[in-house]
Amino acid sequence: MSNKNEQAIAAMNNGELEKAVTLLYEAVEENPKDPIAYTNIGNLLAQAGEVKQAVAYFEKAIDLDETQGTAYYGAGNAFFELEQYKDAADMYQNAIQQGLDQSDVHFMIGQCFVMQDALRLALPFFQRAVELNEGDTEARFQYALCLAQEGAVEEALPQFERVVEEDPEHADAWFNLGVSYAYQEDITKAMNCFDKALAIQPDHLLAGNGKKQMEQAMNNNN
Structure with missing residues (x-):
């Protein structure tokens, strides 16, 4: 990661968004083939509510490096916000294939299927999210909800009990x-x-x- 990328992330974390933007555009000018800079610009634009613009930067990052798991994840989040749930799920699946096999990613794929009223398809993703992060109470609640709505009430009950224990x-x-x-x-x-x-x-x-x-x-x- 270039120094300007690191500085930009530090600026983003400090809430200095204008400084972060300047640094990231400088990073892109200095190295137009740097996928990390494009991913970071995408994240920054998404944070600022410029979601459609963010997608273009995530896609540019992926064009430059098809193994950029974080770019796929960022694009997934942007598509989810744009209510393009099928595109979002595809991006999250790609993120997992590129090594971002994390609870949050599985949870978001589950949410994509919920938004498409496909609870049976959502179920294994919520289950996996809970397996990867036992402490994710919201993932456990969605998993329990899917179980209950699919008729597996006996399996859902202990999951709901654990949710109210934790929250x-x-x-x-x-x-x-x-x-x-x-x-x-x-x-x-x-x-x-x-x-x-x-x-x-x-x-x-x-x-x-x-x-x-x-x-x-x-x-x-x-």
Whole structure:
């Protein structure tokens, strides 16, 4: 990595974006075949909200060096923001093939499939994200959600339990844990989970509805 690339990254981290831009454009002028400089410009543009422009720089970096995993990942993020989920998933897959086999990348591929209503395809990517990073609570929640929506409630339940253990303020996880208990006809535990979701988020309509259904079930059992 050239010195100007390193200086630019330091400037980006310090919030000195104009300085970073100047340094990166200088790096490109000095070495027009430096894929890292193009990748960094792409990241900077994406950070500044210039997402379409960012894609062009990521693609230039990839043209110069097809092994640039971080350029594929940056392009994936840009396409995701542009709601081009198929293109995003392709870029993330390329990033993995170039050695960026990380939890975040698998998580984002899962999200691409979720956005395309293809939960069955999303499931293994969320599972892999959790395997690569046991502490990624949001990946675990999405994995549990996919399991539940695909009908594997028994497998989903312990995952939701772990999510609320790690993040006790996760209202949606409490709600879905309640639904999982309701499927197992454990009304008391389901009610408790819906109450916890509502304590965190009083306007959680689904949890409110779930609680009403559990109250009706309890009345019917009496």
